[in-house]
Amino acid sequence: MAKPTIVNRMRVLILAAHPRTVQSIAQRAMSRALEGIAGVTLRDLYALYPDFNIHAETEQEILLAHDLIVLQHPFYWYSAPAIIKEWLDIVLEAGWAYGAGGTMLAGKYLMTAISTGGRADFYHAKGRNRFTIEDLLAPFNQTAHLCGMAYLAPFVVYAARKQSAGDLATAAESYRQLIEGFARGKIDPTEHLAAGYHLPDGFKRRHAL
Numbered sequence: 001m002a003k004p005t006i007v008n009r010m011r012v013l014i015l016a017a018h019p020r021t022v023q024s025i026a027q028r029a030m031s032r033a034l035e036g037i038a039g040v041t042l043r044d045l046y047a048l049y050p051d052f053n054i055h056a057e058t059e060q061e062i063l064l065a066h067d068l069i070v071l072q073h074p075f076y077w078y079s080a081p082a083i084i085k086e087w088l089d090i091v092l093e094a095g096w097a098y099g100a101g102g103t104m105l106a107g108k109y110l111m112t113a114i115s116t117g118g119r120a121d122f123y124h125a126k127g128r129n130r131f132t133i134e135d136l137l138a139p140f141n142q143t144a145h146l147c148g149m150a151y152l153a154p155f156v157v158y159a160a161r162k163q164s165a166g167d168l169a170t171a172a173e174s175y176r177q178l179i180e181g182f183a184r185g186k187i188d189p190t191e192h193l194a195a196g197y198h199l200p201d202g203f204k205r206r207h208a209l
């Protein structure tokens with residue numbers, strides 16, 4: 001008989017970033033799919049900080065109240081829209097998130113949830129975009145590691161705007177099931193680590209592993 005896994009409920013913070021929400025199709029579908037899930041907080045960074053004046057203390061307090069942080073955004077120039085970078089620069093302070101005494105995020109989880117314009121087969125060493133999505137997301141993977149966090153496999157909706165309404169709805173539903181599974185403690189996040197990811201010492205210490 002399979003051993004039952006004991007998984008804890010997680011408080012999930014979705015940091016959603018789309019500079020033109022009015023024109024969004026894919027990201028909007030993803031955000032809508034999460035509506036009404038208990039334990040999930042969605043913050044629209046461009047709506048909260050239209051002038052990029054990100055308030056570090058507020059964001060840090062919110063981070064402390066959550067276990068899983070999801071960066072949800074369209075894939076822009078093989079990375080994230082600018083406000084995600086600004087958020088990282090301003091919020092993940094030395095002595096708080098990393099460096100001497102910077103252990104406030106240790107033991108938490110980080111995940112990226114993106115939509116792309118390019119098809120899945122473009123993201124391959126021999127494909128049009130030459131690199132895999134995992135290669136291109138390496139800075140987020142390493143940021144998580146530096147902060148003592150577990151970095152989960154990214155959730156990706158490829159060729160998002162070329163999908164039929166039905167296929168996009170199916171992708172959004174898969175996203176909902178994943179996030180709801182984490183929030184309800186039905187999915188073990190340590191089973192969803194990014195390929196080849198080794199848990200940092202800070203994470204192991206926090207969980208007494």
Ligand SMILES: Cc1cc2nc3c(=O)[nH]c(=O)nc-3n(C[C@H](O)[C@H](O)[C@H](O)COP(=O)(O)O)c2cc1C
Nearest residue numbers: 024025026027074075076077078115116117118160
């Ligand atoms: C400024 C900009 C940069 C983009 N860069 C990429 C990219 O590097 N790779 C890619 O696959 N798609 C790229 N795209 C396409 C978007 O990722 C895609 O249209 C978006 O994820 C669809 O979601 P939405 O309907 O919510 O906008 C880019 C789009 C824009 C506007």
